[in-house]
Amino acid sequence: xxxxxxxxxxxxxxxxxxxxxxxxxxxxxxxxxxxxxxxxxxxxxxxxxxxxxxxxxxxxxxxxxxxxxxxxxxxxxxxxxxxxxxxxxxxxxxxxxxxxxxxxxxxxxxxxxxxxxxxxxxxxxxxxxxxxxxxxxxxxxxxxxxxxxxxxxxxxxxxxxxxxxxxxxxxxxxxxxxxxxxxxxxxxxxxxxxxxxxxxxxxxxxxxxxxxxxxxxxxxxxxxxxxxxxxxxxxxxxxxxxxxxxxxxxxxxxxxxxxxxxxxxxxxxxxxxxxxxxxxxxxxxxxxxxxxxxxxxxxxxxxxxxxxxxxxxxxxxxxxxxxxxxxxxxxxx
Amino acid sequence: xxxxxxxxxxxxxxxxxxxxxxxxxxxxxxxxxxxxxxxxxxxxxxxxxxxxxxxxxxxxxxxxxxxxxxxxxxxxxxxxxxxxxxxxxxxxxxxxxxxxxxxxxxxxxxxxxxxxxxxxxxxxxxxxxxxxxxxxxxxxxxxxxxxxxxxxxxxxxxxxxxxxxxxxxxxxxxxxxxxxxxxxxxxxxxxxxxxxxxxxxxxxxxxxxxxxxxxxxxxxxxxxxxxxxxxxxxxxxxxxxxxxxxxxxxxxxxxxxxxxxxxxxxxxxxxxxxxxxxxxxxxxxxxxxxxxxxxxxxxxxxxxxxxxxxxxxxxxxxxxxxxxxxxxxxxxx
Numbered sequence: 001x002x003x004x005x006x007x008x009x010x011x012x013x014x015x016x017x018x019x020x021x022x023x024x025x026x027x028x029x030x031x032x033x034x035x036x037x038x039x040x041x042x043x044x045x046x047x048x049x050x051x052x053x054x055x056x057x058x059x060x061x062x063x064x065x066x067x068x069x070x071x072x073x074x075x076x077x078x079x080x081x082x083x084x085x086x087x088x089x090x091x092x093x094x095x096x097x098x099x100x101x102x103x104x105x106x107x108x109x110x111x112x113x114x115x116x117x118x119x120x121x122x123x124x125x126x127x128x129x130x131x132x133x134x135x136x137x138x139x140x141x142x143x144x145x146x147x148x149x150x151x152x153x154x155x156x157x158x159x160x161x162x163x164x165x166x167x168x169x170x171x172x173x174x175x176x177x178x179x180x181x182x183x184x185x186x187x188x189x190x191x192x193x194x195x196x197x198x199x200x201x202x203x204x205x206x207x208x209x210x211x212x213x214x215x216x217x218x219x220x221x222x223x224x225x226x227x228x229x230x231x232x233x234x235x236x237x238x239x240x241x242x243x244x245x246x247x248x249x250x251x252x253x254x255x256x257x258x259x260x261x262x263x264x265x266x267x268x269x270x271x272x273x274x275x276x277x278x279x280x281x282x283x284x285x286x287x288x289x290x291x292x293x294x295x296x297x298x299x300x301x302x303x304x305x306x307x308x309x310x311x312x313x314x315x316x317x318x319x320x321x322x323x324x325x326x327x328x329x330x331x332x333x
Numbered sequence: 334x335x336x337x338x339x340x341x342x343x344x345x346x347x348x349x350x351x352x353x354x355x356x357x358x359x360x361x362x363x364x365x366x367x368x369x370x371x372x373x374x375x376x377x378x379x380x381x382x383x384x385x386x387x388x389x390x391x392x393x394x395x396x397x398x399x400x401x402x403x404x405x406x407x408x409x410x411x412x413x414x415x416x417x418x419x420x421x422x423x424x425x426x427x428x429x430x431x432x433x434x435x436x437x438x439x440x441x442x443x444x445x446x447x448x449x450x451x452x453x454x455x456x457x458x459x460x461x462x463x464x465x466x467x468x469x470x471x472x473x474x475x476x477x478x479x480x481x482x483x484x485x486x487x488x489x490x491x492x493x494x495x496x497x498x499x500x501x502x503x504x505x506x507x508x509x510x511x512x513x514x515x516x517x518x519x520x521x522x523x524x525x526x527x528x529x530x531x532x533x534x535x536x537x538x539x540x541x542x543x544x545x546x547x548x549x550x551x552x553x554x555x556x557x558x559x560x561x562x563x564x565x566x567x568x569x570x571x572x573x574x575x576x577x578x579x580x581x582x583x584x585x586x587x588x589x590x591x592x593x594x595x596x597x598x599x600x601x602x603x604x605x606x607x608x609x610x611x612x613x614x615x616x617x618x619x620x621x622x623x624x625x626x627x628x629x630x631x632x633x634x635x636x637x638x639x640x641x642x643x644x645x646x647x648x649x650x651x652x653x654x655x656x657x658x659x660x661x662x663x664x665x666x
Contacts, residue, residue: 028599031480106662132666134474137650140665141467144626144653145619147364191612266361266618273613279524279606285599286478293477313661317470318646320477328646329439332473333465 010036011299012069016060016090017076018042018049020254021099024288025074026053032292034322038070060086063093070094071302072295074288084109088116091124095302097295099129099287106132114309125298125310129287130278131155133294135260137312138276142262146272149264150195154182154203158256158283166231167208170224172216175244177251179207182259190261193271200234208239211247256283293320343369344632345402349393349423350409351375351382353587354432357621358407359386365625367655371403393419396426403427404635405628407621417442421449424457428635430628432462432620439465447642458631458643462620463611464488466627468593470645471609475595479605482597483528487515487536491589491616499564500541503557505549508577510584512540515592523594526604533567541572544580589616626653 013035015022022040029037039056042049046057058066075098077086083100090096091113100109106127113124127133135153142151160180167176186203189196208225212218222239225232242250259277266272280286294312297319301310318328346368348355355373362370372389375382379390391399408431410419416433423429424446433442439460446457460466468486475484493513500509519536522529541558545551555572558565575583592610599605613619627645630652634643651661 024599031599103666106666107659110662127666134478136666137474140650140654140656140661141470143656143665144629144650145467145622147655193612266357266364266615266622270614270618271612272615272619272622273611275608275610275612277608277610279526279604279608281603281605282599285603286605289478289599289605296477311662311666313651313658313665314649316647316649317473317477321473322480323473323476325646326440328473329443329644332476332646333436333439333460333469333644 010034011296012036012038012071013295014039014041014066014070014073014094015076016041016073016086017082018051019076020284021288021291022074022076023052024282024284025076025291026051028285028288028292031289032296032322035292035296039066041073063090067093071299072097074098074291074295084112087124087126088112091116091122092120093122094120095122095125095298097125097128097291097298099133099291100126101129101132103132110309110311117308121307123298123302123306123308123310125294125315127311128291128294130280130290131258133287133290133312134278135258135276138260138274139262140313142260142264142274146262146264146266146274149262149272149274151260151262152190152198152203153258153260154187155258156180156182156204156256158258158280159251159254161254163206163208163231166228167210167225170221172213172218172221173210174213175211175247177209177247179209181205181207187259187261190263191273191275193263193273195263201236204235206232206235206237208237209242209247209251210239211244212241253281254283256280256286296320296322343367344629345369345371345404346628347372347374347399347403347406347427348409349374349406349419350415351384352409353617354621354624355407355409356385357615357617358409358624359384361618361621361625364622365629365655368625368629372399374406396423400426404632405430407431407624407628417445420457420459421445424449424455425453426455427453428455428458428631430458430461430624430631432466432624433459434462434465436465443642443644450641454640456631456635456639456641456643458627458648460644461627462623463613464591466620466623466645467611468591468609471593471607472595473646475593475597475607479595479597479599479607482595482605482607484593484595485523485531485536486591486593487520488591489513489515489537489589491591491613492584492587494587496539496541496564499561500543500558503554505546505551505554506543507546508544508580510542510580512542514538514540520592520594523596524606524608526596526606528596534569537568539565539568539570541570542575542580542584543572544577545574586614587616589613589619629653629655 041060073094073096079100079102117124163178226237257278257280262274297315300319374393382390406427406429412433412435450457496511559570590611590613595607630648633652
C-alpha cells in the first residue's frame with residue numbers, strides 16, 4: 001500500500017503554441033527528468049519556427065498523425081481567441097492542460113472541454129497556472145478550513161500584459177509597461193486580522209512606464225491612460241515617460257506575484273490568518289512550471305481511469321510530484 | 334459532469350478523547366452545517382465528563398455499539414501514548430482522521446493504520462493539522478512546481494507545549510510558557526531569494542516565561558533551562574521570571590503559527606519565491622478546523638470506494654469543501 005510508485009517510461013509531452021508560455025514549458029521540462037518533449041505544434045509554417053529543442057515541429061493540421069504518441073499536450077494559446085477552439089480540438093485527441101483564465105466563461109469552457117475529452121477518452125485539465133490555479137487552490141483551502149472566513153486576493157508587484165497592451169493602443173505611444181501594485185496598507189490590515197470591504201482603488205495602484213513617439217502630446221496621453229474605463233479609471237495611476245533605452249534596460253523582464261489572504265474567527269475574537277504569496281522573477285517560467293506539475297498529475301489520473309473535464313480541485317497532491325509515496329511520508333510529512 | 338453534488342444527510346461525527354483538540358472539534362462543528370456530532374468517546378467514567386454538547390458520552394469499551402452509526406471518528410489523543418494503540422483500534426471500526434505527528438514513526442504508523450483500515454473496510458487519514466498537514470501540503474506543492482527548490486519551515490511565534498512542559502519539570506518551577514520565535518533576519522534572507530544553510534540557532538529563538546516557587550534559586554533554574562539538551566541548548570534562549578498573576582493574565586492563550594518558504598530558480602538567476610504562512614490566535618481551534626475539513630474529505634473518498642491508509646497527499650481539494658463543484662468553478666476558480 002504505502003509502496004513505491006515508479007513510472008515505467010518517461011511521460012511524452014507535446015507543446016501547442018510557441019509563445020512565452022510554450023517556450024517556458026520547453027525550458028522547464030529539463031528540470032523534470034520523468035518527462036520528455038516529443039513535438040511542438042504550431043499554426044505557423046514549421047520551417048519558420050526556431051526552437052531550442054530538436055524535436056519535430058508539426059503543423060496543427062497534421063495533429064492526427066500523433067494520436068497515441070503523446071501522453072499530455074500543453075495548450076499554450078490565449079484564453080480569448082485560441083483556447084475556445086483549440087482546446088476541444090486537442091482534448092478530443094490527447095490529455096490536455098491549459099491555463100484558461102476567462103472567469104466569466106469558465107463553466108461554458110468546462111462543458112465544451114468535457115464533451116471533447118469524454119469523446120476522446122482523455123482528461124482536459126483547465127485553468128492551471130497561479131491565478132487561476134495555485135491561488136484558486138488556496139482560496140478553496142482557506143474556505144474549507146475556515147468556512148466563515150473572508151478571502152482577499154492581491155496581485156503584484158508585477159507586469160500586466162493586458163494593461164500594457166491597452167496603453168500601446170493610444171496614439172503617440174511607442175511602448176508601455178504597466179505594473180500592478182498592491183496597496184501595502186490594505187495588505188497589512190488584512191494580515192492583522194481585519195476584514196474590511198475595499199474599493200478597487202484601495203486594493204491596487206497602477207504604475208505605467210511609457211515611451212512616446214517624437215512630438216507626441218504627453219499630457220494628452222497621460223489623461224487618456226488615467227481615464228481609460230475598466231483598465232485605469234478606478235485606480236490611482238501614475239504615468240512615467242521614459243526613453244526606449246531605459247525601457248529596454250529596466251523593464252524587459254516579466255516579474256509578477258501576489259497574495260491570497262484569508263481571515264476567519266474560530267470563536268469570538270479568536271482570529272486565524274492564512275496567507276499564500278508568490279514573488280516571481282518570471283511569470284511565464286513560473287506558470288509553465290505549474291502547468292508541468294499538473295500535466296504529470298493529469299497523466300497519472302488518466303492512468304487511474306479518470307476522464308473528462310478537471311480542474312485543480314480534482315487533483316490529489318501526490319500526483320503533482322515525481323516523488324514516490326514512501327518518500328512523501330518520510331521526507332515531506 | 335460539472336453537476337451539483339449534494340450530500341443527502343449530515344455526516345455523522347464522533348470525537349475520541351475530550352482534551353484541547355476534542356473540545357476544539359466540538360466547537361468548530363457548529364461552523365460546518367453538513368456535519369453533526371453523534372457521540373464523544375472517552376476512557377474516563379462518562380459521568381465525570383462535562384461537555385458543551387448534549388450528545389451521548391460513551392466509554393471506549395462500548396465502541397462496538399456504534400459500528401455503522403458513525404461516518405467519521407476524529408482521534409484526539411496524543412501521538413506518543415494514545416494514537417499508536419487507539420488509532421488501529423478505531424480504524425478497524427470507523428473512518429478516522431488523526432493528527433499523528435511523530436515523524437520518525439510515520440511509516441510504521443502508516444502500515445499499522447493501513448492494516449486496520451483494510452480489515453475494517455475504512456479509511457485511516459493520518460498526520461492532519463497544520464504541521465504535519467497544511468505545511469506538508471505546501472512543502473510537496475513547492476517541490477512539485479519547483480523541483481530544484483529549497484524549502485524552509487519556520488515555526489512561531491507561538492507556544493510550544495512540549496517545551497513548556499520540559500521547563501515545568503525543573504525543581505522550583507511552578508509554571509512556564511515557552512514561545513518559539515523565528516529569527517526575522519533568517520526569514521527575510523529566504524524571502525529575498527537566498528538559499529543559505531542555517532544552523533538551528535540561526536532559525537529560531539526561544540523565549541520562556543517562568544513562575545517560581547518561593548525561595549527558588551532563579552539563576553540555577555535559568556542555567557538549567559538554557560543548557561537543557563535538545564530543547565534549549567542549541568538555541569538562543571531568554572528566560573523571564575514573572576508572577577503567577579501575570580502568567581494568567583498575559584499567557585493563557587495558545588497562539589501559534591509559522592511559515593513554509595520555497596526558493597527555486599527556473600533559469601540562471603531567475604528566482605521564484607513561494608510562501609505560505611499562518612498566524613493563529615488559537616492553535617487547538619485551528620488544528621481542529623483542519624481536521625474537520627479532512628474528515629469531510631475522508632468520508633467522501635470512502636463513499637467513492639477508497640480504503641486504507643491515506644494522508645494529505647491523497648486528497649483532491651474539492652472534497653475538503655462543502656461547496657458544490659459548480660460553485661467552485663464559478664466562485665473560486
